[in-house]
Amino acid sequence: IFVLLVGFIGGTLLSASNLELQPSLETAHVEGEKIVELGIPAVDEEGKGVVGKITTTIRPGTGKTNVNVDNVISFPSFQQSAKFARAAAANFTKLDLSAIDIDFDVKVNASVIEGPSAGSTMATAVALLLENIKPSPDIMMTGTILENTTVGLVGAILEKATAAKEAGATIFLVPAGQGSQLSSTRTRTCRQAGSFQVCRVNYQYNPVSI
Numbered sequence: 001i002f003v004l005l006v007g008f009i010g011g012t013l014l015s016a017s018n019l020e021l022q023p024s025l026e027t028a029h030v031e032g033e034k035i036v037e038l039g040i041p042a043v044d045e046e047g048k049g050v051v052g053k054i055t056t057t058i059r060p061g062t063g064k065t066n067v068n069v070d071n072v073i074s075f076p077s078f079q080q081s082a083k084f085a086r087a088a089a090a091n092f093t094k095l096d097l098s099a100i101d102i103d104f105d106v107k108v109n110a111s112v113i114e115g116p117s118a119g120s121t122m123a124t125a126v127a128l129l130l131e132n133i134k135p136s137p138d139i140m141m142t143g144t145i146l147e148n149t150t151v152g153l154v155g156a157i158l159e160k161a162t163a164a165k166e167a168g169a170t171i172f173l174v175p176a177g178q179g180s181q182l183s184s185t186r187t188r189t190c191r192q193a194g195s196f197q198v199c200r201v202n203y204q205y206n207p208v209s210i
Helices: 002-009 075-093 115-131 157-166
Strands: 034-043 049-060 065-070 100-107 139-141 171-173 182-193 196-207
Touching: 034 115, 034 139, 034 157, 049 115, 049 157, 065 075, 075 100, 075 115, 100 115, 115 139, 157 171
Parallel strands: 065 100, 139 171
Antiparallel strands: 034 049, 049 100, 182 196
């Protein structure tokens, strides 16, 4: 699925053979900074679909991954998504990214969004920069990146698709198996853990005409 995500958002369908890992990876090098901005469909704390922006920057460095999430509570989940996204992009491009620093700057008009579903967009952004592919502005996506660098399932597909369409997207990419017409009911439960509030979000899926 990740090869399709990168291929479609770049406007070119890339070969599935690009996902095969090589025994020895070439070290990636870039001169100066390279930047790309992609739309990110999400849901706020009320379960409403919103669209924000992820600006991804790669530059020469020592393998650091930095995340700046503006006015969003779910920062830890974005940190994990960034880590897995970096690994997925490295696997896809067959490049060693130890000499590359990556910055993810996330801006969205919501106080709470669920960071894991941004993983596929983050991974795609890095791959596009490494492959020098210009993104298509009318394509958006959602999908987690799992620890094994595969694309995982997400919730609130209908809400995100609606927000993406209202923002001008004509193609909305989702994880395999989630393209059927489903609506989700979102429940959020929270508990206090010291000075932090830990929240769990669950979805119940129901058929609906998108």
